[in-house]
Amino acid sequence: MMPVGEHWDLSLRHLALDAISAARADSGGLRPQALYVANVLAPALSGQSHLGALLADFTGLRGVEASTIEASGASGGVAVRQAYLALTSGALDVAIVLGVEKITDKASGQVQAALATSTDSEYEAVHGVTPSTQAALLMQRYLYEHGAPKDSMAGFSMTAHQNAVTNPNAMFRKAIRHEQYARAPIISEPLNTFDVAPLGDGAAALVLARAAALPNRHDYPQVVIAGSAVSTSALAVHDRPNPLHLTAASQSAEAAMLQASLSLEDIGLFELHDSFSIFAALSLEAAGFAAPGHGWKLAQNGDISLAGKIPISTFGGSKARGDPGAATGIYQLAEATLQLQGRANENQVPNAAIAMTQCLGGSGATASTHILRRPN
Amino acid sequence: MMPVGEHWDLSLRHLALDAISAARADSGGLRPQALYVANVLAPALSGQSHLGALLADFTGLRGVEASTIEASGASGGVAVRQAYLALTSGALDVAIVLGVEKITDKASGQVQAALATSTDSEYEAVHGVTPSTQAALLMQRYLYEHGAPKDSMAGFSMTAHQNAVTNPNAMFRKAIRHEQYARAPIISEPLNTFDVAPLGDGAAALVLARAAALPNRHDYPQVVIAGSAVSTSALAVHDRPNPLHLTAASQSAEAAMLQASLSLEDIGLFELHDSFSIFAALSLEAAGFAAPGHGWKLAQNGDISLAGKIPISTFGGSKARGDPGAATGIYQLAEATLQLQGRANENQVPNAAIAMTQCLGGSGATASTHILRRPN
Amino acid sequence: MNRLASMETSQHWRLRQQRYALVGEVCPHCTTKIFPPRDICPDCGEDARDLYQFSGRGEVYSHTTVYQAPSGHSSNAPYPVAIVRLEEGPLVTAQLTDIGDQPVEIGTQVEMVTRKLGADGERGMLVYGYKFRPILAER
């Protein structure tokens, strides 16, 4: 994992090289046979598509199978899913999954336009809608429909910032108080700056291997993918039967838990998609951790903190670690892995044995859920 | 398969719907659990990313697993590979792979700039290089290094146009004479207009299924994927040890044949990547059908025609059927399938039992090769 | 119209009926009214290509204001955006316009009007289409 932020001195390929080198060193030097790249914005913001071949070659993996996987903000999870299926098929023994975004080279209007391509171009983006607009519309409706207070989402932001204080990779390492949330400038009402995760350059990589390909000795306990699923719903928010119900999130969580033969009570931590705070509430509801309209309450009573019932955003989430776009899913899985390996230091969730990670693309149009398990 | 060309009246999503509906009808109504979309240009030319969720929903597959796969011109083959691995893993029974590009909405400069993102943005595109430039540089060097005549590539263009005459989906259904080739306007010397495949809107879909999921009765003999491989080399042409040797094409062909336990003599037809005629020569050499510098000769003596030793571009190839960008690999597999099913009508290769398809991305930086086999 | 202009226009031309007249579809199988049109009925999964003219009236389902506009919309920012529940059933996203002194709220009655949506493409071609404005009580 590279710290998320403004890497003025690093181009996309150098971010990728650093992340891949770190992941390979951490794996004990496994040699990947394939590279799966999760990325959305490079064609628009760096004029660069075809990242598979570029980055395989540049990072010292010349010749390996390589491609880019895109499903908006869910790209990272979907890329892990595809690597997982390739390994399960027996065609590969070792694969590397890289999430990378280089965002800070371009000005806000261009970044917003590039992000807006994840909405329905003909029926949303043409009306000036961006992902923040979608989130604001969902939050406004949520507050209205559930009679929730204006500051319902404050707890998500405060928890994320609290957890980021001790994460050296985080973009913001400062706790925030409720008054700061309440006085924060509006981005797109009712969204304020603390409801919105700050976009930053980022790169993170995971080495996945079949059990048979693992060396006999390794430095850290190996974490197992026990469940993996991807679901979709309508791209445009207005095309969903109930926009406040994230059906793709719900279906993919259910499928992943079924595959892992687990139920909600088994989940020790949940790295969810908090690019906007409203999605934390909706994701908790979609997975079944809270009833519709009650997700925000889990952020009021400590349930989502590191020692709570269902810890989320344990290293700060996209809100405070920083939002690396398509790389989000890889950061989530890397952070969940550190938790299950007992390497989370001050951010450690006590006795973490099973983790769920879930990333969303296009305000929930795509959702990818993974269940990770600590062996024994 | 939709005819490749200028579909003024159809947007990207309608092209996709028509191709998927046709493929599903052809499959006898199998219900896909996943959608793999091969596309490069939609973010740049239609302002639309996140095609997986958009097209799954729009084509009546709401909820299924879906994503976009990008590896420049090789995207179609790479998407088939990923669907194939997902099926092989046992996680899915039925998947649909869609290749789609909507190109004719934008003017030439924008299309060329979007295409140039498949080259190295920092060391090729910034110098005004596009895919045609790369092809021209390779062709110029090829003619020089091998002392080949200026019209060496004419045979590829003439064969492709000849085969397209009887393909109702082809963009150009007119045979061309050698004099036409020799007098054609220069695009980027030594490339002339007949060396360059014309880009067009296109969409094609394939239904892939595990044998166990097939209905007992079906209208056509089912074709088997016997080999599937993807390899890469350096993205920038100047970063390759020998630019005239397409190592990715060579490695992926070898891997696919090894997997299928076949050798070159077994291949009955070869749908290769002829977006530029020079790649037909280089691909024949990379796969081993000709020695270095001799690929073009197979187009002089009838070896590549429908009744020849190694028929290529049997429905006209990208040259005359039209070049649908990332969808190329899907058209190739669909055409090879028609050949093996004996449904190629006037374009039938006699006794076609085994077909190789290969698509290239970024002048050969990515290559995907598949081997298809007729059962029994 | 020259060739260049017509190419860049074609993607908007294809949508002219929807953009200018709110023409959607009605499912011949289950009578669901569909906007935006999608050819396959989202309710019953059958083919649904019969055209249907929406009234253009509805009420605000949710709303916000965009301050950080994407390029192509920056000269218009800040601008209000809503999801509107059309009286025939479907939701649709659009900008609000002609807002008077009354604040827009969830439930506010609105009607469709045609306005400039923004600029598109390399040469900044202007795109027109539907927006919604509050229906004043006295009308």
Place this chain on the structure above:
Amino acid sequence: MNRLASMETSQHWRLRQQRYALVGEVCPHCTTKIFPPRDICPDCGEDARDLYQFSGRGEVYSHTTVYQAPSGHSSNAPYPVAIVRLEEGPLVTAQLTDIGDQPVEIGTQVEMVTRKLGADGERGMLVYGYKFRPILAER
């Protein structure tokens, strides 16, 4: 330099040494000279981050002319492009410039010069960097 300009410039600023001075790398393990720089030696696979100043001289490996230019380069079209074999070994792609009466051929001796490459980004920022020109016999 204001914030907006500096953001759009940073991707070119990062490449200033390569673009203006043809600074590449030399592998400390196998002495391979590397351009463009890539931090991992393409020959032996080891770390290679030692900077190396190329002479800028080489010969044409292949060449062509671009008539169908991408946006950002259209005002410059048609323009000649070559792959040059640098005398230290690597190939590099660049435009040719200052071509006199002699036709460029494979094998023509060339040297590096700094010129305007094209326009980039929304506001058409000019990008400068290396091109190659024929070395005249009389020089």
